[in-house]
Amino acid sequence: MSEPIIRDLRESDLSNGFLETLQSLTTVGEINPEKVKERFREIDLDSNYFIRVAEIDGKIVGATTLIIELKFIHNLGKVGHIEDVVTDKKFQGKGIGKKIIHSLLQEAKNRGCYKTILDCGDEVIPFYEKIDYEGKSFHKHGNCMRFDH
């Protein structure tokens, strides 16, 4: 396997494996190319959003989102939120997800976040506990509560 290139999502990735990769995570739904591009542009304009992808042999096989939250507490603190961590099923178990998360933890640090958080099920807690970035890792800190509209 070639080494993955970790970089920000580009508009051209929308038809180059990005949406197919997301299907390894959950339902993507019906794809209207114009609406998908519109969503990309909306996100791209927001300087607090980062969608980082892994490209192998010219195709997207992994992706993860980081959103920087601006707070008033903790000396006008910033918090990173990691969402939608996914690697294409055919490429799992090769450390690709970990590489993208490392890259986003560095981004969160560069942007001045004092912490980065994410929600996950019990079965993937060990994955996050083993991330090991700069000698630190994720630890369970609380519960995720959900309201379905």
Add this chain to the structure above:
Amino acid sequence: MSEPIIRDLRESDLSNGFLETLQSLTTVGEINPEKVKERFREIDLDSNYFIRVAEIDGKIVGATTLIIELKFIHNLGKVGHIEDVVTDKKFQGKGIGKKIIHSLLQEAKNRGCYKTILDCGDEVIPFYEKIDYEGKSFHKHGNCMRFDH
């Protein structure tokens, strides 16, 4: 006690009880009025941020943030994130937090969110389970993982 007015945060609230109210939640830190205003304006420009407050007798006594996340999964779905739920210690236990959360759940619904999530400690799970908005409530759905930078 007068009935609280639930409304969006205004710049004038920054010196009218908003920051003091946050101190009932956690450390706010040193307050530089210019930097606080700068943070307010940055947040105010973002159409996906809502900071809703409770005003009683002209003073802010409660606040909660809603951030709308834009996704590619679930038919270009949107998810509400609730953060920094707080009521001034002197006004707790009167249903003020619940009123603000109801207002933000309605906002999330209006904005097309399919779910709204939040992170919390074990001790406040019962509070969120009893929110009861439109016959629905929050339920525990997973774990919050934290990385300290």
